Amino acid sequence: xxxxxxxxxxxxxxxxxxxxxxxxxxxxxxxxxxxxxxxxxxxxxxxxxxxxxxxxxxxxxxxxxxxxxxxxxxxxxxxxxxxxxxxxxxxxxxxxxxxxxxxxxxxxxxxxxxxxxxxxxxxxxxxxxxxxxxxxxxxxxxxxxxxxxxxxxxxxxxxxxxxxxxxxxxxxxxxxxxxxxxxxxxxxxxxxxxxxxxxxxxxxxxxxxxxxxxxxxxxxxxxxxxxxxxxxxxxxxxxxxxxxxxxxxxxxxxxxxxxxxxxxxxxxxxxxxxxxxxx
Amino acid sequence: xxxxxxxxxxxxxxxxxxxxxxxxxxxxxxxxxxxxxxxxxxxxxxxxxxxxxxxxxxxxxxxxxxxxxxxxxxxxxxxxxxxxxxxxxxxxxxxxxxxxxxxxxxxxxxxxxxxxxxxxxxxxxxx
Numbered sequence: 001x002x003x004x005x006x007x008x009x010x011x012x013x014x015x016x017x018x019x020x021x022x023x024x025x026x027x028x029x030x031x032x033x034x035x036x037x038x039x040x041x042x043x044x045x046x047x048x049x050x051x052x053x054x055x056x057x058x059x060x061x062x063x064x065x066x067x068x069x070x071x072x073x074x075x076x077x078x079x080x081x082x083x084x085x086x087x088x089x090x091x092x093x094x095x096x097x098x099x100x101x102x103x104x105x106x107x108x109x110x111x112x113x114x115x116x117x118x119x120x121x122x123x124x125x126x127x128x129x130x131x132x133x134x135x136x137x138x139x140x141x142x143x144x145x146x147x148x149x150x151x152x153x154x155x156x157x158x159x160x161x162x163x164x165x166x167x168x169x170x171x172x173x174x175x176x177x178x179x180x181x182x183x184x185x186x187x188x189x190x191x192x193x194x195x196x197x198x199x200x201x202x203x204x205x206x207x208x209x210x211x212x213x214x215x216x217x218x219x220x221x222x223x224x225x226x227x228x229x230x231x232x233x234x235x236x237x238x239x240x241x242x243x244x245x246x247x248x249x250x251x252x253x254x255x256x257x258x259x260x261x262x263x264x265x266x267x268x269x270x271x272x273x274x275x276x277x278x279x
Numbered sequence: 280x281x282x283x284x285x286x287x288x289x290x291x292x293x294x295x296x297x298x299x300x301x302x303x304x305x306x307x308x309x310x311x312x313x314x315x316x317x318x319x320x321x322x323x324x325x326x327x328x329x330x331x332x333x334x335x336x337x338x339x340x341x342x343x344x345x346x347x348x349x350x351x352x353x354x355x356x357x358x359x360x361x362x363x364x365x366x367x368x369x370x371x372x373x374x375x376x377x378x379x380x381x382x383x384x385x386x387x388x389x390x391x392x393x394x395x396x397x398x399x400x401x402x403x404x405x406x
Contacts, residue, residue: 143372148383148384148387151384151387153384153388154384154387154388154390155388155390155391158390158391159387159390159391161391162368162390162391162394163368163390165394166365166366166367166368166369166394167366167368167369169365170359170360170365170366171359225362226362226365226369227362228362228363228366228368228369228372228373229372231362231363231373
């Protein structure tokens with residue numbers, strides 16, 4: 001038997017007018033490293049990072065499931081409101097988590113839609129953060145939303161899982177890409193669509209990111225060369241708008257570096273963590 | 280691009296695919312593959328490719344299909360594939376000349392099996 005060091009817990013959190021029962025898990029000690037999962041997925045995507053001693057000896061790694069995702073419940077009366085994530089709600093929720101856990105100047109790492117909201121966090125909360133690591137970060141990503149993401153004649157889980165499976169690099173280990181497939185197949189009806197609403201319709205950070213001060217909040221941007229959702233060029237545009245931002249294009253990686261090929265991803269991630277740790 | 284020998288090779292490869300044997304129960308549909316002026320129809324039944332039609336006429340209906348020029352298809356079949364050409368969904372989003380024709384609802388209903396069939400197809404390089 002192998003017992004992993006990851007420990008999961010629940011917390012009840014009030015954000016705005018609603019109360020949420022939230023699942024989070026953590027491992028390690030040191031600088032808080034808060035991890036944000038991708039659209040329609042959950043914190044399991046960070047399981048490799050949370051068992052990497054090279055990271056957990058320096059960082060307290062925490063990953064939580066957004067409401068509606070994984071083991072976090074939607075708020076009460078969820079059945080009376082269509083799930084649509086917004087920039088405002090996503091930011092407020094993420095900030096509420098680090099405040100509830102009393103995390104002191106955390107580093108926030110997020111992928112895809114998480115890679116988008118970390119940019120907004122660095123705009124609005126740069127005094128509260130040590131840094132952000134944007135995985136597959138774009139400041140503007142229109143065109144993702146379509147009505148088939150939540151349609152009675154289509155199996156939404158299989159569609160989202162098959163679609164996102166193609167976002168992995170062809171070189172990534174098959175078992176890892178399939179693990180992400182499995183996670184994606186498990187989202188609630190309309191949750192992936194609701195997340196894409198944020199990422200593709202509500203989110204536009206092109207002007208705001210120019211105000212990020214990297215002397216206050218470090219910015220590292222890592223994007224896989226095979227990511228066709230957030231292409232390397234899209235992240236290059238983000239990096240060009242933020243003086244002092246570090247940019248890494250990851251060879252042989254797609255849209256889900258932390259789960260599709262962790263051994264390769266960590267080679268890119270560790271220097272960025274070291275850079276932020278030295279700050 | 281999609282000559283008779285290639286179609287036979289793809290048929291053998293797909294019908295021997297253990298994953299399609301698991302997921303293909305509902306994959307009963309005809310699709311077209313088009314390259315420039317060339318068009319083929321492939322008829323699937325329960326995940327097996329049971330008929331390939333080299334010169335489809337009016338009596339060879341199909342629900343949906345993929346159309347591109349020879350250069351795009353060649354890049355799809357390259358090994359290792361270049362980014363944006365490595366997956367059918369990547370091409371649908373990023374390669375304007377790669378077109379999903381026909382009933383897109385049916386295509387997305389079959390997303391899993393369709394995606395698998397196209398992934399197996401990538402392993403059969405046209406001559």
